[in-house]
């Protein structure tokens with residue numbers, strides 16, 4: 251059954267701030283559909299963000315929402331979840347918010363395996379502040395702080411999440427909306443910390459500076475369409491064959507003790523002493 255988006259949006263907050271061609275709205279709609287499919291009670295859903303264009307999303311969503319400080323969304327979300335584990339807590343972050351200024355919180359949230367879903371709207375740039383290089387900017391690409399080309403390999407959000415201990419980790423793109431929605435849904439249904447790396451496009455601050463790859467905003471979606479590689483295909487490929495490719499799929503899906511449950515068990519044990 252189709253989703254009535256009006257039920258999930260705060261229309262009084264419109265118009266939104268996103269530029270034409272920005273795909274943060276596509277990820278927002280995929281998240282709404284995934285929540286709708288999961289059938290959560292709207293009053294039990296909390297969406298938390300930090301600062302950035304991606305982080306404006308909760309303002310537009312009609313759930314319990316928190317717009318916090320840059321890089322600290324996971325810390326606030328952890329507090330919310332520990333205070334009331336019945337709540338369904340979702341965090342949305344830009345790549346800068348999630349793995350630059352918020353990198354430490356990201357690692358420890360993964361390591362704790364707390365039952366929170368993080369959607370990283372990964373557009374490879376600091377969009378809101380004018381296009382500074384982010385940890386996921388491709389090597390050689392131009393940004394306002396790498397005017398001769400970005401030096402070094404980008405951080406892979408998926409590898410970082412897997413290594414730090416997240417128990418559900420997946421990636422898809424704003425072009426592959428059905429796959430993206432299904433991964434967000436799986437993350438929401440997963441017990442433990444889930445990370446969905448949602449590849450997003452920012453033509454305003456990133457694409458237009460990198461005309462060698464993107465001639466227009468639409469071309470950024472064409473790039474996703476033409477450069478996606480499924481994880482099963484990528485497995486046997488050499489790193490140079492995968493350079494600048496977008497590997498999509500479910501990278502990890504395991505069951506491990508969840509932090510709030512372990513915490514509650516410990517409280518019970520202490521009280522019964």
Ligand SMILES: Cc1ncc(C[n+]2csc(CCOP(=O)(O)OP(=O)(O)O)c2C)c(N)n1
Nearest residue numbers: 301302303304320344345346347376377378
């Ligand atoms: C402590 C702190 N440092 C820096 C900033 C400035 N700042 C606001 S948003 C932002 C970058 C946002 O980039 P990203 O998280 O990738 O999201 P996008 O805007 O690309 O969606 C920065 C550096 C801030 N608000 N607070």
Ligand code: SF4
Nearest residue numbers: 268269272303377452
């Ligand atoms: S600056 Fe980039 S990330 Fe921000 S709204 Fe515009 S296109 Fe989207």
